Structures are given as structure tokens and as C-alpha cells.
Amino acid sequence: MRLGVLTGGGDCPGLNAVIRAVVRRSERHYNSSVVGFLDGWRGVIHNDTMDLDIETCRGILPRGGTILGTSRITPYMNDGDLDRAKATLAAQEIDALIVIGGEGTLSCAARAQTDGLNVIGVPKTIDNDISLTEATFGFDTALGIATDAIDRLHTTAESHDRVMVVEVMGRHVGHIAVRAGMAAGATMTLIPERPFDIAAVCESLVRRHDLGKYASIVVVAEGAKPVPGTMDIAPDEVDEFGHIRLGGISNRVASEIERRTGYETRVTILGYIQRGGTPSPADRVLSTRFGVAAADAAHDRDFGQMVALQRDRITRVALADATAELKLVDDELYEAASQFFA
Secondary structure: OOOEEEOOOOOOOHHHHHHHHHHHHHHHHHOOEEEEEEEOHHHHHOOOOOOOOOOOOOOOOOOOOOOEEEEEOOOOOOOOOHHHHHHHHOOOOEEEEEEEEHHHHHHHHHHHHOOOOOEEEEOOOOOOOOOOOOOOOHHHHHHHHHHHHHHHHHHHHHHHHEEEEEEOOOOOOOOOHHHHHHHHHHOOEEEOOEEHHHHHHHHHHHHHHOOOOOOEEEEEEEEEEEOOOOOOOOOOOOOOOOOOOOOOOHHHHHHHHHHHHHHEEEEEOOOOHHHOOOOOOHHHHHHHHHHHHHHHHHOOOOOOOOEEEEEEEEEEEEHHHHOOOOOOOOOHHHHHHHHOOO
16 A cells, blocks of 8 residues: 655644654555655645655654645645646555644545545644544643743743733634643633633732732633624734634733733733644654554545544544534633632
């Protein structure tokens, strides 16, 4: 059997570990070959490849990013690109394509499966928003980075009697924000699933400061939104791929807190640092398990499936089901976190 592999969407710690595991399992266990497509679906469309073998993948387990490169291009953006992708796979004699990506990349893979491609999905995203899997690789690393940053900001907030607003990634969901806020003892956490009232936020901070607690940390997911009509925000901008440009909500929150309370307020936006660098041990293990399982699913010809983590076991779920809706922050988890809000 001859497999193809691509990494799509944003980079993420653990991508190289998945590639390594797919190659090792395919070559050693099945005596199969693996071809890597460069820059995501762009490589499939334009037949831009690199051969992958055990020697090629030596040393990449702890490396961040992806040796294959990535992009947000899909074969559905331009007329004829799907046919070009099919022609490439035929020319390369690819029996199955392993697609490693987040919600957007895997939704594209599910669509491609219905259009005649043999696809296996591997869930990747620091946002942890893919349904039917308890975790996606990259999330644990991002959570650790965010928690460490908030821990460090506590000392600055305490030294200067400041309110610190920390913006973390989370376009549609607040998994990083709520867990990092909970782990690092944040004063309050604002997430996309629960629109916030800035007046209530400020009232809580005032109550806290009235008790003599002058240093406060407010964690804000980049996709957090105010209750309509409670705070002015800039209109959404959309990029070339149809994604809303996010980032900066923390500046508006901080400005309103300082204006309404009079407390000195500063902002830290963690940004891309959350998804860069070496993966955590937990993400290396999960990525490796996913890569082995993806190779197994391909050789079983169980196409249209995504490998998933359920009850600490690697299973398979239908790609179409896994991408039907996002996995939101659990109400019970947020309720537990909210017990420690100001």
C-alpha cells in the first residue's frame, strides 16, 4: 500500500510526531511506503511532494511545527482543483490520504471522502474543539504555555496593584481559557460560549478590590464576545479564507475596565507562542498513538474515519460526525471554574 500524508491549517505541536508514527507503522509493520504532500492541500493540488521514510523522520519527534509545511488552501477554493488533486493522487499511486488537521481541514477531508477520495483524519488543534475525541494533540502544550504565562503575570499584577488582562487563543471555544484560568488561579475567565457583560465584570473586580485584593487576572479567549449592546467592538474582518480575523478583544476589555473602575489595567496577548515550540510529553504520546492508529485504519481500508481518544483508548469515528459540530466547554467545568471568579 502507498499512503499520502498532509498537514493542514495552523501549525501545532505534535504534527511531526504524527508523521513519524505513520511512517514507522507503515514501513515496519505493513512494508508500505509513505509520501508527504507539502503545504497541506496545496501539495496535493500541485503534486508537490517529498518521500517519507524512517531515516527522513529521525529526530522529528520533539520538533515543533511540521516538516511538510502547512496552509489553509483547500481543493474547493478554485474550479478544477479537486480534479487536479485526484489526478495527483492517481499519478502518485496513493491508496489512502491521511489528513492531519483541525476543524476546517477535517471538514474538507470529510467532503473529499464523499467526492471519491480515500481519506483518514487525524484531529489536530490547540483549541481542542473537535467533537467525538476527548483531546486533540497540541492542546496540552498550549494549555501548559498559557498557564505558565498567567502564573508569571500574577507577580507583576501583585507588585503594581494592577489588573492584568491575558488573551489566549480560542476562536469559537474557550477550552484553553477556562482550563488555564482555573489552573493558574485567574480572577475571571471570558469565553466565546458565554457572552459577557462588561458592567458585571467591572462590578466583580470592584468587589474584589474592596476586600483588599488589588491584583486581578482576567483571562479572555480571543473569540469572546460581549452581550449585544453592552460594549462597543469593531466590526468583524474576514480573511481570504473566510475566517474572521480575531485578536484584540483583550484591549477593548482592558480599556473598559480601566475607564469604568479607575484601576490601572495592562494587556498581554499570548498569540502564536501558544502553538509554537516543542510538544509536551502528553502531546508526543497522543500524537504517536494517533499516527499509529491512522496507519492501521488506512491499511484496514476503513476510509472516511477519524482516529479519536475515548476513555484513554484510540478509536475510530466517522469524519462526517466528528466535524458536524464543535466541542464546546462543558457546563460543569465552567461552573466549577466560576466558583473562583471575583
